[in-house]
Amino acid sequence: MYVVINGGGKVGSHLGNLLAAKGNDVAMIEKRPSVLEKLAVELPSRVLLIEGDGCNLTAQEEAGVEHADVFISVTGEDEQNLVACQLAKVRFRVRRVIGRVNSPANELIFNALGVEAVSATTIISHLIEKQLSAGDVLTHQILKKGRLVLVEIGVPEQNCPVCDKKIADLRLPLDTVLVAVARGNQVIVPKGDTTLECGDQVFAVTSIDNETELNQLFTGE
Numbered sequence: 184m185y186v187v188i189n190g191g192g193k194v195g196s197h198l199g200n201l202l203a204a205k206g207n208d209v210a211m212i213e214k215r216p217s218v219l220e221k222l223a224v225e226l227p228s229r230v231l232l233i234e235g236d237g238c239n240l241t242a243q244e245e246a247g248v249e250h251a252d253v254f255i256s257v258t259g260e261d262e263q264n265l266v267a268c269q270l271a272k273v274r275f276r277v278r279r280v281i282g283r284v285n286s287p288a289n290e291l292i293f294n295a296l297g298v299e300a301v302s303a304t305t306i307i308s309h310l311i312e313k314q315l316s317a318g319d320v321l322t323h324q325i326l327k328k329g330r331l332v333l334v335e336i337g338v339p340e341q342n343c344p345v346c347d348k349k350i351a352d353l354r355l356p357l358d359t360v361l362v363a364v365a366r367g368n369q370v371i372v373p374k375g376d377t378t379l380e381c382g383d384q385v386f387a388v389t390s391i392d393n394e395t396e397l398n399q400l401f402t403g404e
Contacts, residue, residue, distance in 0.1 A: 196225055210232075261282075356397055362387060
């Protein structure tokens with residue numbers, strides 16, 4: 184996968200390292216020469232570094248945005264992230280564009296224009312709220328513009344309402360899919376006839392609105 188990142192600050196640098204380490208082809212656009220010098224040391228040599236403004240057509244052309252599978256803008260300015268993402272989406276027809284949103288109030292604007300908005304403030308507040316209210320449910324990821332979540336649920340050792348029951352017999356909330364069951368050192372891809380045991384760790388994708396209901400189903404709390 185070819186990914187172009189606009190913005191070489193801490194977020195961009197970390198993201199570039201992470202994506203490159205997973206075998207992706209990565210290009211980074213950064214307009215500050217001093218930051219580019221630092222990136223040349225921090226990032227793998229195969230990461231393409233482009234000096235320029237990600238809101239500028241020339242910079243995106245030099246980065247090969249027309250060939251990108253994903254374009255991500257993570258500067259500290261919402262306006263720049265939105266403009267850069269729109270340019271990649273409209274001019275170069277990149278199928279997936281993701282923009283960092285520093286002010287949660289701007290999320291609706293990003294989403295309305297077809298840009299996936301990632302707001303650290305919204306994610307952190309959501310995690311805190313869910314950790315306090317959902318007991319044994321641990322949220323790992325927020326997906327698809329914040330409406331789907333990947334959660335981990337600890338099946339209780341005692342008074343377990345789902346133990347020895349087949350997954351097909353569980354009344355799961357709507358829009359919920361069990362994706363994995365961790366049992367000791369074993370990871371199980373669950374099927375309808377998979378039986379849950381006390382102490383299992385269940386991983387599920389569900390709607391944000393269903394987390395509490397899912398927790399009650401598995402833990403009885």
